[in-house]
Amino acid sequence: MEDLLEAIRRGHPRAIARAISLIENGTEEGTILMQGLYGMKHRCRVIGVTGTPGAGKSTLIDQMITYLRQHEKKVAVLAVDPSSPFSKGALLGDRIRMQKHALDTNVFIRSVGSRGHRGGLSVATYEVIQVLAAAQYDWVILETVGVGQGEWDVMHVVDSILLLLTPGGGDLIQAYKAGIMEIAHLYVVNKIDLPGADQLVHELEAMLHSASLPTPWSPPIIKLSAASGEGIGPLFQALEEHHHYLQASGELASREVTRIRAHFMQRVEQELIKYLNQALEPTIDEYVKRIEQGEGDPYQLAQQLIATRIAPNLEQTRREEQVEKPARGESK
Numbered sequence: 115m116e117d118l119l120e121a122i123r124r125g126h127p128r129a130i131a132r133a134i135s136l137i138e139n140g141t142e143e144g145t146i147l148m149q150g151l152y153g154m155k156h157r158c159r160v161i162g163v164t165g166t167p168g169a170g171k172s173t174l175i176d177q178m179i180t181y182l183r184q185h186e187k188k189v190a191v192l193a194v195d196p197s198s199p200f201s202k203g204a205l206l207g208d209r210i211r212m213q214k215h216a217l218d219t220n221v222f223i224r225s226v227g228s229r230g231h232r233g234g235l236s237v238a239t240y241e242v243i244q245v246l247a248a249a250q251y252d253w254v255i256l257e258t259v260g261v262g263q264g265e266w267d268v269m270h271v272v273d274s275i276l277l278l279l280t281p282g283g284g285d286l287i288q289a290y291k292a293g294i295m296e297i298a299h300l301y302v303v304n305k306i307d308l309p310g311a312d313q314l315v316h317e318l319e320a321m322l323h324s325a326s327l328p329t330p331w332s333p334p335i336i337k338l339s340a341a342s343g344e345g346i347g348p349l350f351q352a353l354e355e356h357h358h359y360l361q362a363s364g365e366l367a368s369r370e371v372t373r374i375r376a377h378f379m380q381r382v383e384q385e386l387i388k389y390l391n392q393a394l395e396p397t398i399d400e401y402v403k404r405i406e407q408g409e410g411d412p413y414q415l416a417q418q419l420i421a422t423r424i425a426p427n428l429e430q431t432r433r434e435e436q437v438e439k440p441a442r443g444e445s446k
Contacts, residue, residue, distance in 0.1 A: 115143070115146055115147065115150065119147070123154070125188075125249045127222055130222060130245060134226070137242060137245070138226060140238075148241055151248045154248040157247070158243075159253045160254045161276065162258065162269075162271075162272035163256065163276045165276075165279060165280075165302075169278040170280065171278055172193070172257065174302070174338075175193075175257055176215070177346050178255060178349075179191065180215075180346075183220065187252040188221075188253070189220065189251065189252070189253050189254075189255065190251040191222070191255045191256075192239065192246075192256050193223070194258050224242075240270075240271050240380075243256075256271070256272055270372070273356075273360060273366065274300065275300070276299070277298035277300070277301050278304055279314060280303070280314075281308045281314045299333055299356050300334055300352050301333055301334070301336070302336045302349065303336070303337045304339065306338065306339055306345070318335050330363070334352045334355075394419070401415050
């Protein structure tokens with residue numbers, strides 16, 4: 115494990131890929147690895163790119179990589195693909211579209227499966243980003259599955275969210291429907307050579323004018339062509355302006371606290387579920403049999419199980435802590 119940690123610190127792609135696999139598969143080695151990496155603080159910029167399928171997300175990211183490499187930045191891309199409901203494997207199509215960067219040792223591209231997670235991101239995404247930060251990447255670009263009813267998870271792990279829209283495709287209506295308009299920090303209109311591009315920009319401006327925004331930041335509207343690269347410079351200028359806003363407002367620091375809390379609670383939930391499955395498995399089988407035989411319903415019996423098997427243990431623990439607190443105070 116020490117050799118793996120050192121290889122990650124040096125940015126070896128194979129070591130990073132192995133670490134991501136360990137984390138995604140939920141292995142004990144993955145947990146040990148994260149413990150070893152946790153103290154390594156390297157702040158990287160994390161950008162989320164979302165939008166309806168076919169809007170050109172992968173093409174845009176390809177241009178973003180080119181721009182960042184021209185400015186000598188080390189770039190990682192996590193492209194979250196839909197997973198098979200059976201094998202949990204991903205289509206991994208985005209990596210194919212970015213092949214021209216495959217031989218660049220300062221670019222790491224990984225397709226990861228959503229693993230059935232409806233929020234558009236796999237549960238381990240936050241930890242994978244920590245691995246990439248430890249490997250000294252300057253920018254991490256996160257491409258989500260695509261706008262959907264649960265596409266809000268991206269806001270918990272990135273600094274800036276780009277919402278990619280195209281004219282004539284009903285993207286604006288779909289984005290309204292998904293609620294993603296409320297969390298985007300930049301609106302990007304792609305394929306500006308198509309009819310209806312200016313109309314889409316006007317609709318966005320009208321929406322912003324009448325919207326009640328959750329923060330003082332007013333999302334800019336960037337027009338570009340992902341195919342040709344036109345407009346990439348203004349896009350990064352807008353990203354810098356948003357980053358400066360986050361720093362000046364203190365939102366960047368508060369978001370980090372929110373991420374740490376969310377990740378900690380996720381780990382608590384995972385450990386709690388694991389413990390409950392092990393400790394209550396025989397009892398659960400008994401309750402399932404009772405439900406099957408019509409001796410109760412899941413709602414009533416779930417409350418009964420908690421009241422008789424879990425709550426008493428929690429209450430006993432609370433009482434023991436209350437007894438220990440005065441004792442610790444006296445010893446001081």
